[in-house]
Amino acid sequence: MKKLIVSSIAGSALLLSCGPKSVAVTGPKYTSSEQLAQGKTIFENACSKCHKLPDPAKHDDQGWIKTLSRMAPKAKLSDDQHQMVYDYLISVNKK
Numbered sequence: 001m002k003k004l005i006v007s008s009i010a011g012s013a014l015l016l017s018c019g020p021k022s023v024a025v026t027g028p029k030y031t032s033s034e035q036l037a038q039g040k041t042i043f044e045n046a047c048s049k050c051h052k053l054p055d056p057a058k059h060d061d062q063g064w065i066k067t068l069s070r071m072a073p074k075a076k077l078s079d080d081q082h083q084m085v086y087d088y089l090i091s092v093n094k095k
């Protein structure tokens, strides 16, 4: 019986950890020019601290999901800022 309780607690903790609190960026969300402009500003300010500003055309839409999921925490972006930077990047990365 004790085992059952423990495993159900562990199970719900697991569920919580991938709950809606921290929404990973998995695709585009914003399209308004205001939010894209904000994404550009955040990108230019936050992403030039440690290295030169990367070329948005360096990655395709999928590639930016991966790279930004590593870089957004480095730049201490909120989930929303992360999303806006992503949406800006994929709005300008088309060759």
Ligand code: HEC
Binding pocket: 043, 046, 047, 048, 049, 050, 051, 054, 058, 067, 068, 070, 071, 072, 074, 075, 076, 077, 085
């Ligand atoms: C705290 C320092 C730091 C900040 C802030 C930062 N980066 Fe980086 N970035 C690095 C380091 C270190 C590397 C090289 C090692 C690596 O690739 O993880 C790197 C590598 C990269 C690369 C090359 C690797 C790849 O996957 O193409 C890109 C592109 C990049 N960063 C984009 C960004 C963007 C966009 C932002 C803003 C959201 C950002 N970085 C903010 C430290 C930072």
